[in-house]
Amino acid sequence: MVWFHGGGLTRGNKEIPEALKNNDFCVIGVNYRLAPRAKAPEYIEDAAEAVAWVFRHISQFGGDTTKIFVSGHSAGGYLTLMIGLDKHYLAKSGIDANRIAGLIPLSGQTITHFTIRNERGIKDTQPQIDSLAPLWHVRADAPPLLLITGDREQEMLGRYEENAYLARMMKLVGHQQTQLLELQGYGHDMTYPAFPLVVREVKRLSVKQHE
Numbered sequence: 319m320v321w322f323h324g325g326g327l328t329r330g331n332k333e334i335p336e337a338l339k340n341n342d343f344c345v346i347g348v349n350y351r352l353a354p355r356a357k358a359p360e361y362i363e364d365a366a367e368a369v370a371w372v373f374r375h376i377s378q379f380g381g382d383t384t385k386i387f388v389s390g391h392s393a394g395g396y397l398t399l400m401i402g403l404d405k406h407y408l409a410k411s412g413i414d415a416n417r418i419a420g421l422i423p424l425s426g427q428t429i430t431h432f433t434i435r436n437e438r439g440i441k442d443t444q445p446q447i448d449s450l451a452p453l454w455h456v457r458a459d460a461p462p463l464l465l466i467t468g469d470r471e472q473e474m475l476g477r478y479e480e481n482a483y484l485a486r487m488m489k490l491v492g493h494q495q496t497q498l499l500e501l502q503g504y505g506h507d508m509t510y511p512a513f514p515l516v517v518r519e520v521k522r523l524s525v526k527q528h529e
Contacts, residue, residue, distance in 0.1 A: 322390030337513035370411035395426020458492035
């Protein structure tokens with residue numbers, strides 16, 4: 319499990335969430351450059367290089383490259399989606415994004431991230447979908463995708479609706495393994511009830527690979 323921390327692409331530090339420990343898999347916490355010192359797409363490139371490093375080196379630590387999952391919360395969820403759906407970031411390191419065993423973003427932005435919009439002078443309430451939006455890159459052959467958000471009435475601006483739209487568009491283009499879970503009663507800080515679902519999905523897909 320490659321884990322990207324949240325913080326709006328402007329703050330935060332690498333972490334290994336307690337709830338992901340002791341579940342019979344390795345968790346790799348990742349740092350990436352932050353705005354405003356970094357500009358798009360530098361933080362996405364950092365995230366991709368971290369995942370590429372895992373593909374190149376995890377076997378040295380007893381890991382299996384067919385069981386590399388990517389997850390993260392908020393900004394980390396956005397990074398998860400960008401490197402998993404836009405194949406060109408990992409391709410720069412010679413890695414096919416389709417080799418990722420599963421993408422599990424928690425409350426990730428699916429339109430162009432608000433920090434990137436702020437860089438361009440676009441206000442938070444003005445949505446935009448361009449090449450820096452996961453929605454721009456919907457495709458049928460992407461890795462299995464589990465989208466988890468908080469309650470639509472308690473989430474950040476339109477976050478549930480963004481994820482619901484991504485789920486719908488993935489299904490329309492023919493993606494067969496997209497799921498969307500809305501955690502009733504929880505807002506954007508919904509990691510506590512989400513982590514058991516992340517663990518369950520990792521174990522489910524790991525078993526399914528060998529059926």
